Amino acid sequence: MPDMIARYAEVVGPHTMDSLKIIADMLRGKRIVHVNSTKEGGGVAEILSSMVPLSRALGLDVSWEVIEGNPEFFACTKTLHNSLQGMPGGLSEGQVEAYAETSRLNALRLGGTLEDADYVFIHDPQPAALLGLLPGRRGKWIWRCHIDVSSPNRSVWRFVKKHVEGYDASIFSLPDFAQPLPHTQCLITPSIDPLSDKNIPLQKGEAERVYGELGVPLDKPVVLQVSRFDRFKDPLGVIESFRIARKHVDLRLVLAGGGATDDPESGAVLDEVQRAAAQDPDIHVLVLPPDAHRTINALQTGAAVVMQKSTKEGFGLTVTEALWKKKPVIGGDVGGIRLQIINRFNGFRVRSPEGAAMRIRYLLAHRWKRERMGVNARQYVLENFLITGQLRRYLSLLIALDSPGGEWERWI
Ligand code: UDP
Numbered sequence: 001m002p003d004m005i006a007r008y009a010e011v012v013g014p015h016t017m018d019s020l021k022i023i024a025d026m027l028r029g030k031r032i033v034h035v036n037s038t039k040e041g042g043g044v045a046e047i048l049s050s051m052v053p054l055s056r057a058l059g060l061d062v063s064w065e066v067i068e069g070n071p072e073f074f075a076c077t078k079t080l081h082n083s084l085q086g087m088p089g090g091l092s093e094g095q096v097e098a099y100a101e102t103s104r105l106n107a108l109r110l111g112g113t114l115e116d117a118d119y120v121f122i123h124d125p126q127p128a129a130l131l132g133l134l135p136g137r138r139g140k141w142i143w144r145c146h147i148d149v150s151s152p153n154r155s156v157w158r159f160v161k162k163h164v165e166g167y168d169a170s171i172f173s174l175p176d177f178a179q180p181l182p183h184t185q186c187l188i189t190p191s192i193d194p195l196s197d198k199n200i201p202l203q204k205g206e207a208e209r210v211y212g213e214l215g216v217p218l219d220k221p222v223v224l225q226v227s228r229f230d231r232f233k234d235p236l237g238v239i240e241s242f243r244i245a246r247k248h249v250d251l252r253l254v255l256a257g258g259g260a261t262d263d264p265e266s267g268a269v270l271d272e273v274q275r276a277a278a279q280d281p282d283i284h285v286l287v288l289p290p291d292a293h294r295t296i297n298a299l300q301t302g303a304a305v306v307m308q309k310s311t312k313e314g315f316g317l318t319v320t321e322a323l324w325k326k327k328p329v330i331g332g333d334v335g336g337i338r339l340q341i342i343n344r345f346n347g348f349r350v351r352s353p354e355g356a357a358m359r360i361r362y363l364l365a366h367r368w369k370r371e372r373m374g375v376n377a378r379q380y381v382l383e384n385f386l387i388t389g390q391l392r393r394y395l396s397l398l399i400a401l402d403s404p405g406g407e408w409e410r411w412i
Contacts, residue, residue, distance in 0.1 A: 004053070004054070004195075011386070012194075012382070012389075016388055016392075017388065021058060023395045030060075032055070032117065032120075033114060034051075034062070034064045034120075035114070035121070035130065036064075036124065037077065037126035037127060038260050040291070041262075042262075043190060043316075044123045045260070047190055047317070051394075065110050065114075069102040069106075069262075070102065072095070074264050075264050076096075077125065078263060079095060080126075080156060081124075081125070081147060083156040084147055085147055085148050086312060090155050091159060103133060104133060114130060114134055117137075119398050122141060122144065123146060124145065125145075129163045140169070140401045140402070142167060142169045142171060142397065142398075144171045145172050146314045148177065148314045148335035149177045149179060150176040150177055165181055165182055168183055168401055169183055169185065170183065171185075171188050172187055173187065173336050173339075174339060175187060177335075186397060189384070190385070191385045191389060192321055192324060193386075194386055196293060198296055199324055202294075210294075210295055211298070216254055220250045220282075221251045221304035222254055223251055223252070223303065224307065225318075226256045226300065227256075227257045227308070227318060228257050228263060229266040229267075231269055231311075232311055232312045233257075233310050234310055234311050235273045236273065237309050237353050237356070238307055239253065239273070239276050242360070244354060245356075245361050249361055258287060258290055270285075270287065297325075300325050303322075305363050307360075308329060308332065309330070309356055310331070312335055313337050315336030316331065316335070316337050319331055323377035324381045326371075326375060327374055328346055328370055329341055329346070329348075330360065331348075331350070332350065332351070333349035397412050
């Protein structure tokens with residue numbers, strides 16, 4: 001698919017694509033498998049949807065497997081996720097059993113593919129136990145942690161650690177997330193795909209048309225947050241910020257999101273959000289289907305200000321997506337958002353609804369600042385957070401794992 005490579009080269013430059021091709025050529029004939037827990041919804045699925053086709057266009061033998069589980073299993077992995085991000089609580093005996101049983105069933109289903117692979121990327125804790133259940137594996141296994149494990153619940157971390165310490169390497173998004181583990185750990189940030197429906201430039205007037213179709217008038221500036229309905233994304237805090245800002249400036253709020261097949265809590269969070277927004281004609285809660293990528297693109301393109309007021313965040317692809325569209329972002333001062341937002345340069349990091357409201361007012365009152373920060377925002381993403389760079393680091397890690405101590409470590 002040389003066409004695809006040429007289109008990436010138009011965005012990132014031919015030299016970047018040439019060096020990616022050289023690195024990919026070193027892995028030709030090797031089998032690489034990614035495993036995660038959902039085909040759609042959330043950042044991991046978003047990245048793999050782009051990384052797998054790009055890897056194949058570079059001539060690599062890459063596949064993507066999704067583990068299957070019942071509601072008890074996904075209730076357990078949601079608890080794992082929440083408590084690794086610091087919520088109190090732990091796994092019940094039943095949940096531990098559901099995790100073990102589902103892992104066994106997936107090991108039976110995927111074992112052949114995984115044991116034969118040269119490299120396996122296991123994304124997040126959901127499929128992490130597969131390694132211990134496949135003693136015949138011959139390749140290198142990498143645990144890719146996408147979540148904010150800066151202050152995990154210790155007992156739950158010990159449970160996860162037991163499953164991941166046998167891996168050949170782990171990847172985290174931030175130094176704050178690194179953990180005591182007996183293998184190589186590296187830092188690789190997630191990324192967005194500039195050619196995906198979510199991030200390509202839209203046709204003139206498309207954003208306005210989409211807002212119209214969704215019943216959101218563009219008669220006043222729009223503040224937007226796009227997120228799964230998840231408490232760590234703090235949708236209620238966004239509503240509070242909006243209400244404080246609205247005392248001073250006329251605006252609308254759009255909260256757009258959906259669920260993910262591996263997230264059993266989104267319905268309850270959505271109910272809370274809808275209750276908090278009820279009777280307020282300036283708050284629009286949009287429940288989107290999982291493939292609404294172009295719609296999200298239009299919402300981000302047409303917004304005046306984008307928020308991501310998370311209280312924990314592994315990375316926050318929605319921040320990068322908005323920065324790429326030249327929107328300054330107001331984000332929670334946590335996790336991966338700290339890597340992406342530089343105060344006053346491309347947005348603001350905030351710690352309270354009051355702080356967020358002040359930044360909303362500031363950005364709406366200073367259009368030229370908004371525009372200048374937007375230009376910085378796009379350039380920053382171009383230099384740091386595009387899929388081509390992330391893939392180069394992943395591939396360099398694979399090469400480095402086969403030649404420890406070699407110069408490839410410098411490329412990661
Ligand atoms: N997303 C989506 N539909 C939704 C909500 C989110 O397509 O209803 C996308 C969003 O645009 C982003 C990803 O899902 O690409 C979310 O990744 P992020 O890292 O922001 O958060 P996560 O959901 O992984 O915690």
